[in-house]
Each structure stands twice: as structure tokens, then as C-alpha cells.
Amino acid sequence: MTEHRRILLDGAVVDVVRDGDRLRAADGREVLADDAVHLPPVVPSKIIAVHLNHRSRVTEFGTKLPAAPTYFHKPTSSLNAHHGAVVRPEGCKWLNYEGEIAIVIGRVTRNVSPKEAADHIAGYTIANDFGLHDFRDTDAGSMLRVKGSDTLCPLGPGLVEDWDFRGKAIRTLVNGEVRQEGSTDEMEWDMHYLVADIARTITLFPGDVLLSGTPAGSRPVRPGDVVSVEVDGLGTLTNDIVAGPVPIRTDVGAQPTESEEVLSTALGGDWEFRGVRPPRRS
Template identity: 80%
Template sequence: MPEYRRILLDGAAVKAVRDGEELVAGDGRRVKAEEAHHLPPVVPTKVIAVHLNHRSRVEEFRTAPAAAPTYFHKPTSALNAHRGAVVRPEGCKWLNYEGEVAIVIGRTCRNVSPDEAGGYIAGYTVANDYGLHDFRDTDAGSMLRVKGSDTLCPLGPGLVTDWDFRGKYLRTYVNGRVVQDGSTDEMAWDMHYLVADIARTITLHPGDVLLSGTPAGSRPVRPGDVVEVEVAGLGRLSNHIVAGPTPIRTDVGAQPTESEEVLSTALGGDWEYRGIRPPRRG
């Protein structure tokens, strides 16, 4: 399956194709994949994400399956790349990973059926849909700061074409330990359905990204942690968590909170039933 990456090569953003352990730019220059400075593999006009699409996630939150998918938006300023730093702002502590598959649109898409949607998909990449749940009480409706704060949308390492999304495992690791272990087969709505649903009222442009949902097991991470998301056939996206250098301003806006809603979401929905204590600050 062809895999394309965007990298910074001698100061310029270039598209490269993977050839074994090397990346080859259009002019023939080669760089080892492990040494390359990666950029997000696509440049979207928008990033749209779906709520609760994996059965295990629905069960974890002790809720009934939805009749139809609902969505939220992540601004493109949240984009991040393979091996990039994910920033947990000073004054916040409920930063959760969410390993996912990202759908990348290949040509302008509007008002298509699920059967037609595959023809509008360029390929797929790995995503980590981080959530800063400290702002959940304020932004629960929009998820703007929860899911849209800077660095919270890593994509990569590359864009893989001709990938069949059926029957693929999805795993997330924190410091080498498996913390999420799911499959695309547990999705309530598959990739083609999601594209067709959004495209009923929103035009999708080449490069646009749809995040297809995460399995159970999303939990908070801390500065110093290394988080990796691996999807069969798409590769392994790696990021590390760092502390923000300045605190959240207190002279404007709502402040980070630690309500039952915040804890319930950050710790898996049924935290109080399982006797889980919130992790210490730091």
C-alpha cells in the first residue's frame, strides 16, 4: 500500500513516499524515516470528529447506543505531527489520549451515498484525538477548548492509500504499555457512512479529515509520558507530553474545573463505581 508523508527537508515542506526505511522526495532526495522531521501528512481545511462510535466506548460510559452519529469540530490550529510535543497547559491536569483512525478526503465531496463515499477518500492515517477535559464544564456543547486547544490533533506518520478499514486493530500505548485495544469492526458507523453523513450538509474538500472514534480506555496522561497509537496497516503515531510554560490566565474566561462530569469523562465514565481515585496533580 503506498504511503505518503509530509516532512521538513532542508527547510522546505515536501511530500515524500515511503520506500522501506527511507522517505524519497519528488526530486530524489532520501532521508531515513526515523530521522525525518515530520509534518502532518495532510493540510485540511477542517477536522471533524465523531462521538462514541466504538461499542466498547459506549459500554464504558454506561450509555445507550445513539440512533445516529453526532460530531464536533477541531480547529486546524490544533494540528500536530508524528513525534511532536503535546502541550498540557499549566493549571490543567485532565489531558486524555484517544487513539483513532483518520479519514482523509481526496476530492470535493457533497451529497453522496455511503456506497459512493469510498471514491472520495484519498486514504487514511493515524490520529490521537486528545481532550483537555479541564474545560469540559464550560465547553461541553462545542468541545472547542476540550478538543481544539493547540497541539491536540496529532496525525501521522503518513497517508496510506488503498487501505481496507475492515477488521483492523487499533492500539494505544503509554510508555510502552497497552492502554487501548480495539478494532474497526466495533464501529457503529463505518468510514463510508461517516463521510456520507457529514457531506449531506457540509462540503468536504481535498485534505479534510474525519476522525472516526476511539475505543474504551481513554485516560489522563502527564508531562513526560510517551503516547503511541498503532493501527494495523497505517503505522504507529508517537507523541510526548510536555508541560505548558505559562499558567492559564485567570483574568478572562471560565477556569479549569474538576467536577463530577470532568472526572467521569477523564477516568472512563464509571470511575466512581470502580473505586478509582483521581491521580495526584503534577
């Protein structure tokens, strides 16, 4: 497998290849991977995410999978990178991690079968599909602010080619403690299916990203927490949670809420029906 990364090297954006613990540019310059300033490994024209796919997540919510996948869109302005800061805006409490695997498109893709989709995938990377659930009541199902606010789409550290997604473990850790643990084998729809499904009506371009869903265990984090997502063969994506320096404006738009739907989603299901008292967040 070959792993490509994008970093800042001597003030310029440079594509590098990982060689053990070092990153090597085409001109021969090298830097230790741990010392590099990482950028998202790809520059997509769009980021599309599936709502529910892992069976453990479906069980956690006490619901059923739809007959076919449903999706939402994260704007490219939400992109973030390995070791990038994820901002929880002042006035918001319910920022959740969601460790995922991201599919990266390698060629123009339209109207392909699941079998053909494999030839249209450049590789895979790790994603953390952060959600700001304080706005869940006000986005009318689009999840635009919930999932699309700035910094809420870390990708990385690199794009790995020739990676077989079958039978791979995915784990999310908060401050070193495992909070999510699942496998690609519990996905209802695999990577090839998702690409073929979207490409029926939406043309995918090289660099476009599809997020493939998260296992059970998504919970809120707060400023000061360190969140890492580990995937077998793809490495580890790590991000720090920081507090936003200014509050959400109150002179425009709907304000953050703390309804039963917000709390139920943030805390992993219908807590109010299980007699669970929601924790205080700060």
C-alpha cells in the first residue's frame, strides 16, 4: 500500500509519500511525520456522508435501517486535518465525534455498478464526522450547521491506495480511552455500493469524499479533549477540541437548543425512555 499526504513544507503545500516514520517529497526533501504540518490529504469539490450504516449504531438508536442509504452534505469549508483544532463555538454544548472511513474518488464517476465502482476509487482515509447537535432542531433535516460548521470534517493523515476495506477495525479514543469500536463488516452497505448509489444522479470528481458511517458510541466532547480515530491499515487521525473565541450571534438566526431530540442524539439514543439523566455539560 502507498500512502500520500499533503503537508506544509518550507511554507509551501507539498505532496509527500510516507516511508516509515518519514515523509518524502518528490524533490528528495524529507521530514519526520510527527513534525509535519498536515493538510487534508485531498481537495474535494464535495463531501457526502451517509446517515446510518453500521448496525451497532442502528441498534444503539433503537431504530431500523431504511431500505436504501440516505445522505447529507458537508461543505468543503468544514475541512480540517490531522492535528487540526476542532472548534466548539461558545454557547454550544453538544459537539460529538464520529469516527469513520472516508472513500476518495480517483476519476470522474457517473452511472457505474458497485462492481465497477472499485476502479473509480483512488483510496481511503480516516474521517471524524463531528456534529454540533445544538443546531439539530433548526436545520430541518439538512444537518447543514450540525455537520457542516467550520473545522468539523477532519481527514487524514494520508490517502492510502490499494487498501482492502473488508474486515477492518475502527476505534475512536478520547484522551486515550476507547469510546467507539466497530468493524467494516458491520456496515450494511459497503464502499463500492455507496459510490455507485451516489453516482446514479451526482457526478463525482477526483478528490471527492464519501463518508461511510460510524459505529455506536458517539458522545459529546469538550474543549481540552483529544480525539483520535484509528483504522487498521489507515493509521490514526488526531484532533484537539478547542473553545470558540466568540459566542454564536444572537441577532440573527435560530439559537442553539437543548431539546429532547438534541440530547437523545448527542447521548446515543432514547435516554429519556431508559430513565437516564443527561449529564451537565460545560
